[in-house]
Amino acid sequence: GAVVSQHPSRVICKSGTSVKIECRSLDFQATTMFWYRQFPKKSLMLMATSNEGSKATYEQGVEKDKFLINHASLTLSTLTVTSAHPEDSSFYICSAWDGYEQYFGPGTRLTVT
Amino acid sequence: AQSVTQLDSQVPVFEEAPVELRCNYSSSVSVYLFWYVQYPNQGLQLLLKYLSGSTLVKGINGFEAEFNKSQTSFHLRKPSVHISDTAEYFCAVSPKYSSASKIIFGSGTRLSIRP
Numbered sequence: 001g002a003v004v005s006q007h008p009s010r011v012i013c014k015s016g017t018s019v020k021i022e023c024r025s026l027d028f029q030a031t032t033m034f035w036y037r038q039f040p041k042k043s044l045m046l047m048a049t050s051n052e053g054s055k056a057t058y059e060q061g062v063e064k065d066k067f068l069i070n071h072a073s074l075t076l077s078t079l080t081v082t083s084a085h086p087e088d089s090s091f092y093i094c095s096a097w098d099g100y101e102q103y104f105g106p107g108t109r110l111t112v113t
Numbered sequence: 114a115q116s117v118t119q120l121d122s123q124v125p126v127f128e129e130a131p132v133e134l135r136c137n138y139s140s141s142v143s144v145y146l147f148w149y150v151q152y153p154n155q156g157l158q159l160l161l162k163y164l165s166g167s168t169l170v171k172g173i174n175g176f177e178a179e180f181n182k183s184q185t186s187f188h189l190r191k192p193s194v195h196i197s198d199t200a201e202y203f204c205a206v207s208p209k210y211s212s213a214s215k216i217i218f219g220s221g222t223r224l225s226i227r228p
Binding site: 046091104105 | 155220
């Protein structure tokens with residue numbers, strides 16, 4: 001089946017720094033990728049929809065200048081958390097859509113100290 | 114707009130007992146329905162999905178779900194659970210004919226299996 005990878009799986013960064021998370025579709029092309037955020041013991045909150053070659057569409061309440069999304073190719077989307085703060089600590093999950101189904105990555109746990 | 118309600122945040126069940134995880138949805142358009150499972154510190158795995166046709170859908174790991182349009186429900190069932198079924202389960206919907214296949218998740222149900 002289709003596989004989506006995320007890198008890194010875990011990252012710890014200091015407050016004020018930026019961190020980049022990669023999402024790759026390994027065996028298919030994804031014109032659309034999605035980024036979700038999951039708080040402890042909570043559901044997934046859709047942050048943004050990323051379309052290859054165009055600007056991402058952010059959900060209401062998500063700061064686009066803080067969460068930069070780039071979808072440079074049909075197999076790679078990146079999420080950059082800029083000037084991270086402890087409240088940005090969370091589990092970030094991406095998914096990739098092959099036109100029929102969404103496939104989810106294993107997630108990235110971000111801890112901001 | 115769509116919304117998903119999972120009525121139980123936690124469901125404790127004894128091993129080998131049957132289980133039902135409840136899910137109701139609200140939508141002004143037709144939707145596809147999904148159940149996902151999430152094991153600790155992992156991403157989501159698709160258990161099953163309803164797109165059209167038979168309202169009883171069979172998925173992986175012995176799970177099945179039944180779509181009830183009149184009650185706008187999509188409850189998940191398993192006749193006999195195992196310790197390995199301990200996980201978080203998410204019901205989700207996606208509007209039909211959506212070009213981007215946006216998925217809206219419920220709040221999740223934590224299934225805990227007691228030996």
